[in-house]
Amino acid sequence: MKDRITYFDKNYNLRRFMYCTPFTLDGRAHGELHEQFKRKTILTTSHAFPYIKTRINVIHKEEIILTPIEVAIEDMQKKTQELAFATHQDPADPKMLQMVLQGSVGTTVNQGPLEVAQVFLSEIPNDPKLFRHHNKLRLCFKDFTKRCEDALRKNKSLIGPDQKEYQRELERNYHRLKEALQPLINRKIPQLYKNVVPITCHRDSFSRMSLRKMDL
Numbered sequence: 001m002k003d004r005i006t007y008f009d010k011n012y013n014l015r016r017f018m019y020c021t022p023f024t025l026d027g028r029a030h031g032e033l034h035e036q037f038k039r040k041t042i043l044t045t046s047h048a049f050p051y052i053k054t055r056i057n058v059i060h061k062e063e064i065i066l067t068p069i070e071v072a073i074e075d076m077q078k079k080t081q082e083l084a085f086a087t088h089q090d091p092a093d094p095k096m097l098q099m100v101l102q103g104s105v106g107t108t109v110n111q112g113p114l115e116v117a118q119v120f121l122s123e124i125p126n127d128p129k130l131f132r133h134h135n136k137l138r139l140c141f142k143d144f145t146k147r148c149e150d151a152l153r154k155n156k157s158l159i160g161p162d163q164k165e166y167q168r169e170l171e172r173n174y175h176r177l178k179e180a181l182q183p184l185i186n187r188k189i190p191q192l193y194k195n196v197v198p199i200t201c202h203r204d205s206f207s208r209m210s211l212r213k214m215d216l
Contacts, residue, residue: 014049018042033119038066038074069133072116076140079104079113083147087154094158098166101151104144105173114180117141121184131189141185145178 004010021039024031044060066074083104086097104113121141125134152174156167 012050015047016042016044033072033116034068036068036071038071040064040066067133069120069130069137072120073133073137073140076113076116076137076144080140080144080147083144083151087147087151092154092158094155097151097155097158098170101148101155101170104148104151105170105177113141113144114177117181117184121187124187124189135189138185138187141181145181145185148174148177 019041021041022029023037023039024035025037026035030036040063042062042064043058044062045056046059047056049056082100086093086100089096106112116137120137121134125131152167152171155170159167
């Protein structure tokens with residue numbers, strides 16, 4: 001769908017459809033952040049929509065299970081995209097921008113960005129399989145804080161004198177959030193940043209250089 005730019009392209013010749021179902025391992029639909037899984041169900045139909053019939057047979061079904069940290073990554077990517085869209089919207093929509101900002105840096109946001117970071121980034125995971133997810137979420141938060149800063153700057157240029165105090169409150173909340181996030185998002189996993197040293201090998205009178213990861 002990323003390659004489909006126009007409204008027509010996005011709504012024509014569609015055969016694959018996806019819906020998401022939140023779940024927890026104990027049977028509840030919703031739980032704490034560290035318990036929240038997501039199931040993505042992808043259906044493929046025998047013919048493309050729009051079609052002469054309103055019902056078409058499903059010929060293939062695929063399910064993808066996202067772990068709690070993968071759900072968190074998707075949520076943070078979505079928040080970041082919303083911030084970017086609201087910031088660069090033309091013409092600008094101050095109400096939309098402020099609503100997205102409030103949901104991002106507001107102190108009363110339940111299961112907001114800070115809680116997500118505290119749950120998933122406070123400790124380096126024991127399972128090496130989670131290292132890259134941990135690092136990806138850390139980078140998501142770096143991008144998120146940058147987008148928040150851009151959005152605040154944009155909002156400051158749009159508001160009138162009557163909203164200056166509201167702007168200052170948003171900025172205070174942002175700086176508190178950024179300060180709390182810093183120790184979490186600056187902690188790197190050493191195993192992902194091993195020293196890379198050059199290895200020289202000689203073969204058939206040619207000297208070739210290769211890069212190889214080594215534990216020093």
